[in-house]
Amino acid sequence: MIKVVPKVLVMSGYGINCETETAHAFQKAGAETDIVHINDLIAGKKKMADYEIIMFPGGFSYGDDTGSGNAFANKIKNNLFDDLTEFINSGKLILGICNGFQVMTNLGLFALPSTDYGERISALESNTNNRYECRWVHIKENDSVCVFTKGINVTHVPIAHGEGRFYCDEKTYHELKENKQIVFSYCDSEGNPANGEYPLNPNGAYQDIAGICDKTGRIFGLMPHPERSLYSISEPEYQLKKEIAKRNGDIIPEFIENNLQIFKNAVEYFNK
Amino acid sequence: MQTINAENNGKIYRIEIDTKEKSSEAKVIEKKLFELGYDVSVDVSKVYTINYDFSIANVEKIANSLHNPVTEMPRINVPSNNKFDWALELGFLPGVTDNVANTTTEIINDLLKIDIGLSKVFSSKVVYLSGNLAKHDVEKIAEELINILIERYHIKTYDNYVKGCGMDYIIPKVNLTSEPKVIEISLNVSDDELIEIGKKGILDPETGERRGPLALDLDYITAIKEYYQKEGRNPTDIELEALAQTWSEHCKHTIFASQIDDIEEGIFKKYIRNATNEIREELGEKDFCISVFSDNSGGIIFDDEWMVTDKAETHNSPSALDPFGGAITGIVGVNRDTVGFGLGALPVANKYGFCVGRPEDTEIIYRGQNKTNPSLLPRRILDGIVHGVNVGGNQSGIPTPNGFVYFDDTYKGKPLVFVGTIGLIPRKLPDGRLSHEKAAENGDNIVIIGGRVGKDGIHGATFSSEAMDEGSPAAAVQIGDPITQKKLSDAVIKEARDKGLYNSITDNGAGGISCSVAEMAEECGGFVVELEEVPLKYPGLEPWEIWISESQERVTLSVPDDKLEEFMDLMKIRGVEAVVIGKFNNTDRAVVNYNGKTIMDLEMDFLHNGLPKRKLITKPYSYRTEEPEITVENQLETFEKILGNHNNCSFEYISKQYDHEVQNNSVIKPLQGKGRVNGTASVIRPLLSSQKGLVMSQSLLPRLSEISCYDMAACAMDTAIRNCVAVGGNINHIAIMDNFCWCSSDEPERLYQLKDAAKSCYDYAKTYLTPLISGKDSMFNDFKGFDENNNPIKISVHPTLMMSALGVIDNIEHTxxxxxxxxxxxxxxxxxxxxxxxxxxxxxxxxxxxxxxxxxxxxxxxxxxxxxxxxxxxxxxxxxxxxxxxxxxxxxxxxxxxxxxxxxxxxxxxxxxxxxxxxxxxxxxxxxxxxxxxxxxxxxxxxxxxxxxxxxxxxxxxxxxxxxxxxxxxxxxxxxxxxxxxxxxxxxx
The missing domain is CATH 3.90.650.10 (PurM-like C-terminal domain)
Structure with missing residues (x-):
């Protein structure tokens, strides 16, 4: 069988800043990537329809002015929403990390069975301490319908955000849960729930929620950064692990497989 | 949505966004106020005041674009229904950069496909306070929450709020009514008047006030007087201001360049530059320097294809007045030193170092007599600078792997804010050009891109050449806009550079375009600028202000005619404002026209080299020699006291609010081990395709300056290098930088200390074979003012030398x-x-x-x-x-x-x-x-x-x-x- 190499549109511009390492992650997973400035899409120089995956990377689009992700989401709504809807309807994949998740939240892409695309169901609010924070956390996959997270249980990833506190009302929460749309939750290294405790839950997220997907599982957003934690050497405990491995005659794998798997799953999706 | 007909308010709409539940911001303010002794309940609403004639339907559309209905509710021209005791509105003063307003303007323009123009939107917030407060309490709270130099507040009681249908409709717009004009200044006046002009500035004929410090001493202004006698005319105000900027200590480093005692060539050439030249010669084939001292940063070899750059700056004076603004413009400014290096390097790491007073210190000092013009307390200064680097660095998408904070009472009057950036650039560009070589050519267009020019940042360069006192100009304060800069940086580094669309590039820092254009013109021999082409934030600026304003986020490029169209098109589609303001030429003249009239016409040579040579004299400083007798009574207590003191304890709260994971390059992080201890050196992997790493550390030991500045410098250098070695650094591939932050550099004793430190740099760099590749100096870190009892006081920082080390290692695993x-x-x-x-x-x-x-x-x-x-x-x-x-x-x-x-x-x-x-x-x-x-x-x-x-x-x-x-x-x-x-x-x- 010939392997399909999906093409990833990695969005850039206006303060998005993780496009390079996110493209790198998709490349390591076997995808082809194209970093595309949003204005080139608006001008029609590039087309969403030419890609299999749309990636909204992390960053600080519009400096978080008027609320994180809001201004960039407006720009898409005002200029590209029809293209995006067509993209969604054609069964393709969308991933958003950190600021990308914030943009997608404001675009209302996480449709429930009871809602339409374009309708906001949740918010990413200022962290409880109202301050930007960068640290590593553990997250656990909740046996969700998300296509990006097949085979992943607990993994270790950095967060870096000021507005990452997931919020939705109780009714929405139950529907998300019912429909297996809660993808990742903050937990301890063993996978036990963070129960809202700082720093395991780094931002005060409701029900420890770190990432959700839409009703189909094809549209996925999360606050933590798997693209910044592809390599074992990036882990804070790398030096300790290296020492232990050395004494045991082991070799530390190059990649943190769980995190690379998110991107690999996206590639695999087109090879089923 | 609650809306009322806005007819009553003319064309002003107030869109206020309430939160459905108490926001984190409100809770954090509550906690802060509780710590200050106010037991109050707080709510916060965001406010967008829009001064434009929209239909109600359109305003509702706009309001819908400015909130998330899951958590927020908008009101348009309707007061809040909530019950509270006081409403406190906080916003910017006219002319202060309002990033939220700028973004909102873009949202509106894109939403309605119109162009509402500049200064139509203003952002603010209303803080609702419930609790037992008197008006003066609310005023005090306001001053805790804002900086009155750049922000405004407005207070209403609940009754007044209800009676007046909410807060007032305030438009903080800059209104400059006077016609822009150019005046001539006669220098045929007494020496006393010349001194006055040099110190306090040009006398404005309309206001009768001085325009602010030129920092030109009598010998300098006399040289200018003689030049104009030769020319047979008087200087214009813009010429005098331009000379002051170009000749400022900040730009010309006169103290390092002047003869000092019998060192004719000055200490920069003798001790710093010579060290590097001699080391490079000694290293021969192993020399790893590529570009030293000649550019915005220094550049060394990373591998066969890549070069890394390093630069550290200080932003001390602005940070004393407005810590947030000073620090954010510091960090985004030094990022531009990377973008402006060679043909443009990509920033891959930021570094910081803050020297501040002890945060517990609550004794207020004043810049003015009789308790006027109070200086900010160390805690306010610390909080502001920490936040400034947070916003500037994080929003720019540049990781901050390394930094430190140092506390000492001598930094109470003027903090030191060190900010540094490491860059990465291919040694050869796609068109074959060596990336570190650049030159504006005769006939090239002068193009400025990025932010617009306003009254902010006037006299920054000359201001930093003086001690801080009552006359320190508030106009020197500015706010940064990292996203405007990010757009221009991406467009230049990731696109225009590799397409070969320009011949030279430089950052607009101190002195604004007056310095960047004049510096680039040295590469070809002259320029002519049409000043009215410079885009302004608001009308009514005087020509001299446009020329020297240090408004942020601007870069100057020289673009040849045949590339101009492609360059301008690229900037346009990337949302970067770009304007041609003139031409570089080879006429040996520096010419500025304004609306068809020549208002500046100087010899290039005089502009750059006309400043008279000085001779500095030193006098031995009496260093401390006495050793104390110390008996330790309780070993555990002493140990804990030292471990927990300001300069040894954890500053994780700063490290974790600076993104050190973006770009996926961190290897040895700011916090080490499971126990998260602040390390002194960090390692990054700037290229994901390579195993090579960069090792970095910064060090200063200012207290040693009391005992020996020679040893102080030696220890700072050894510490910076040693810290790198500890994490795996290779002494054979380490470059260093010197950042001198001195005090009272007009005193011979302080110059003696300076000479000691500079000589030490030479001696130690030579032995370590670590070339000095870049550096900076800030010579007057003194505070002059009064204490609570009106006694005059002067607080000078310890002579401080920060050494930075940057090393290349072959394998990031060997750390x-x-x-x-x-x-x-x-x-x-x-x-x-x-x-x-x-x-x-x-x-x-x-x-x-x-x-x-x-x-x-x-x-x-x-x-x-x-x-x-x-x-x-x-x-x-x-x-x-x-x-x-x-x-x-x-x-x-x-x-x-x-x-x-x-x-x-x-x-x-x-x-x-x-x-x-x-x-x-x-x-x-x-x-x-x-x-x-x-x-x-x-x-x-x-x-x-x-x-x-x-x-x-x-x-x-x-x-x-x-x-x-x-x-x-x-x-x-x-x-x-x-x-x-x-x-x-x-x-x-």
């Missing part, structure tokens, strides 16, 4: 961290401890400075550092730490806290000069390390280190921390209590 790794590992001290406690944290804990400073033996240190690299390559260390502030005991404590493991160590076994046990514990002798190794490596390690003084002092244990003097236990502590001592000071910051 070390400080955390203890495994039980039973052996602990060794490497290097001899001497009776050198002067300036140490130990003496400081007893209120002493001492008179014996650490001496650095660079020759043997270099040998040791080469050996350390060899051992790092072998992977023999399970942990490695550089012994720094607090000496052996504090370093051991941090290794234990970091690894969450205990240790037992007999420090009498540490190699020493037969000194007292306290001195073995706390002396800050340089060039030492503590390492741990696996027991099975004992023989190999001792064998490899046989030429060096080492001592096996103990081993790693499960939890307790035990320090022994031979058999006697001197200190026992548990991990928990050490952790508590190490972290508690800034826990609530």
């Amino acid at each position: 070390n961290s400080m955390d203890l790794k495994l039980k039973d590992d052996l602990i060794y001290v490497i290097g001899e401890t001497k009776d050198e406690c002067g300036g140490s944290e130990f003496y400081h804990a007893f209120g002493e400075v001492g008179g014996i400073s650490p001496k650095v033996d660079a020759k043997s240190a270099r040998k040791l550092y080469e050996k350390m690299y060899e051992l790092s390559q072998k992977g023999i260390f399970s942990s490695c730490a550089s012994v720094a502030a607090g000496g052996l005991v504090i370093t051991l404590a941090k290794m234990a806290i970091s690894g969450c493991l205990g240790l037992e160590a007999d420090l009498s076994k540490a190699p020493n000069e037969n000194i007292s046990f306290e001195k073995i514990m706390y002396s800050e002798t340089q060039s030492r390390f503590i390492v741990t190794i696996a027991p099975e490596n004992e023989k190999e390690f001792e064998n490899l280190m046989k030429e060096f003084k080492i001592g096996k002092i103990g081993n790693v244990t499960e939890k307790d921390f035990v320090i022994k003097n031979n058999k006697d236990i001197v200190i026992t502590s548990s991990l928990e209590s050490m952790d508590e001592v190490y972290r508690s000071r800034f826990e609530d910051f």
Whole structure:
């Protein structure tokens, strides 16, 4: 069988800043990537329809002015929403990390069975301490319908955000849960729930929620950064692990497989 | 949505966004106010005031674009229904950069496909306070929440709020009514008047006030007078202002360049530049420098294809007045020094260093007499600068792997804010050009891109050439806009550069376009600028203001005619404003026209080289020599006091709010080990396709300046290098930078200290073979003002020299961290401890400075550092730490806290000069390390280190921390209590 190499549109511009390492992650997973400035899409120089995956990377689009992700989401709504809807309807994949998740939240892409695309169901609010924070956390996959997270249980990833506190009302929460749309939750290294405790839950997220997907599982957003934690050497405990491995005659794998798997799953999706 | 017909308010709409539940911001303000003694309940609404004639339907559309209905509710021209006691509106003063308003304008334009123009939207917020407060309490609260130099507040009681249908409709727009004009200044006046012009500025005929410091001394302004006598005319105001900028200490580094005593060439050439030139010659084929001292940053070889750059700056004076604005413009400014290096380098790491007063200090000092013009307290300054670098660095998408904070009372009047950026650039560009070579060519267009020009940042360069006092201009303060800069930086570095669309590029920093254009014109020989082409934030600026304003986020490029269209098109589609303002030429004249009239026409040579040569004289500074007698009564108490003091304790609260993971390049992070201890050096991997790494560290030891500036500089250099070596750095590929922050540099004694420090740089750099590749100086870090009782006071910083080291290593896997790794590992001290406690944290804990400073033996240190690299390559260390502030005991404590493991160590076994046990514990002798190794490596390690003084002092244990003097236990502590001592000071910051 010939392997399909999906093409990833990695969005850039206006303060998005993780496009390079996110493209790198998709490349390591076997995808082809194209970093595309949003204005080139608006001008029609590039087309969403030419890609299999749309990636909204992390960053600080519009400096978080008027609320994180809001201004960039407006720009898409005002200029590209029809293209995006067509993209969604054609069964393709969308991933958003950190600021990308914030943009997608404001675009209302996480449709429930009871809602339409374009309708906001949740918010990413200022962290409880109202301050930007960068640290590593553990997250656990909740046996969700998300296509990006097949085979992943607990993994270790950095967060870096000021507005990452997931919020939705109780009714929405139950529907998300019912429909297996809660993808990742903050937990301890063993996978036990963070129960809202700082720093395991780094931002005060409701029900420890770190990432959700839409009703189909094809549209996925999360606050933590798997693209910044592809390599074992990036882990804070790398030096300790290296020492232990050395004494045991082991070799530390190059990649943190769980995190690379998110991107690999996206590639695999087109090879089923 | 609640909306009322807005007819009553003319064309003004107030869109207010309430939160459905109390926001984190409101809760944090509540907590802060509680700490200040106000038990109040707080709510916050965001406000967008829009001064434009929309239909109600369109305003509702806009309001819908500005909130998330899940958590927020908008109101348009309708007061809040909530009950509260006071409403406090906080917004910017006219003319201050309002990023939220700019974004909102873009949202509106895109939403309605119109262009509403500039200054139509203003952002603010209303804080609703419920509690028992009098009006003066609310005023005090307002002043805690804002900086009155740049922000405004407006207070209403609940009754007034209801009666007036909410807050008032305030448009903080800049209204400059006077016609722009150019005046001539006669210099045929008395010397006294010349001095007055030089010191306080040009007398404005309309206002009758001086325009602000030119920082031109009598000899300089006399030289200008003579030039114009020769020309047979008077200078215009713009010419005088331009000369003042170009000749400022900030731009020309006159103190470093002038003859000093019998050193005719000046200390920069003799001690700094010569060191580098001689080192490069000595290294021969192994020379790794590419571009030194000639550009916005220094550049060294990374590998065959890539070069890395380094630059550190200070932003001290602006940060004293507006800490947030000063720090954010500092960090985004030094990012531009990277973007403006060569043909444009990509920033890959930011660094910071803050020297501030103790945050507990609540004694107010005043810039004016009779308790006027109070200076900000150290805590406010600290909070502001920490936040400024947070916003500037994080929003720019540049990781911040390395930084420090240093507390001392001498930084109370004027803080030092060091900011640095490391860049990455291909050595050769796609069109074959060497990336570090650039030159504006005759006929090139002068193009400025990025932000617009306003009244902010006027006289920044000349201001920083003087001590801070009552006349310090508030207009020098500005706010940064990282996203505008990010757009231009991406468009230039990621696109225009590799398309070869320009011949030269430079940052607009101090002196604005007056300096950037004049500097680039040196490459070809002249320029003519049409000043009315410069885009303004608002109309009504005087021509001289446009020319020298330091408004942020601007870069100047020279673009040849045949590339101009492509360049301008690219900028347009990337949302970057770009304008052609003139041409570079080879006429040897610096010409500025304004609306068809020539208002500046100077000889290029006079502009750049007309400043008279000076001769500086030094006079010996009387250094401290006396040593104290210290008896330690309680060893544990002393240990905990030093571990928990300002300069040793954890500043994790800063490290974790600076993104150090973006770009996926972090290897050795700002916090090391499971126990998260602040490290002194960091490692990054700038290219994901390569195993090569960059090692970096910064160091300063200002208290040593009281004892010997020569040793102070030597120790700072050794520490920066040693810290790099500890994490795996290679002494044969390390470059350094010098940032001098001096005080009262018009005093011969201070110049004597300066000369000492500069000579030390030469001597030590030469021995280490570490070239100095870039540097900066800030010479007047003094505060002049009054205390509470109106007594005049002057607070000068310790002469401070920050050394930065940047090294390249071959393999990021061969690095070390400080955390203890495994039980039973052996602990060794490497290097001899001497009776050198002067300036140490130990003496400081007893209120002493001492008179014996650490001496650095660079020759043997270099040998040791080469050996350390060899051992790092072998992977023999399970942990490695550089012994720094607090000496052996504090370093051991941090290794234990970091690894969450205990240790037992007999420090009498540490190699020493037969000194007292306290001195073995706390002396800050340089060039030492503590390492741990696996027991099975004992023989190999001792064998490899046989030429060096080492001592096996103990081993790693499960939890307790035990320090022994031979058999006697001197200190026992548990991990928990050490952790508590190490972290508690800034826990609530």
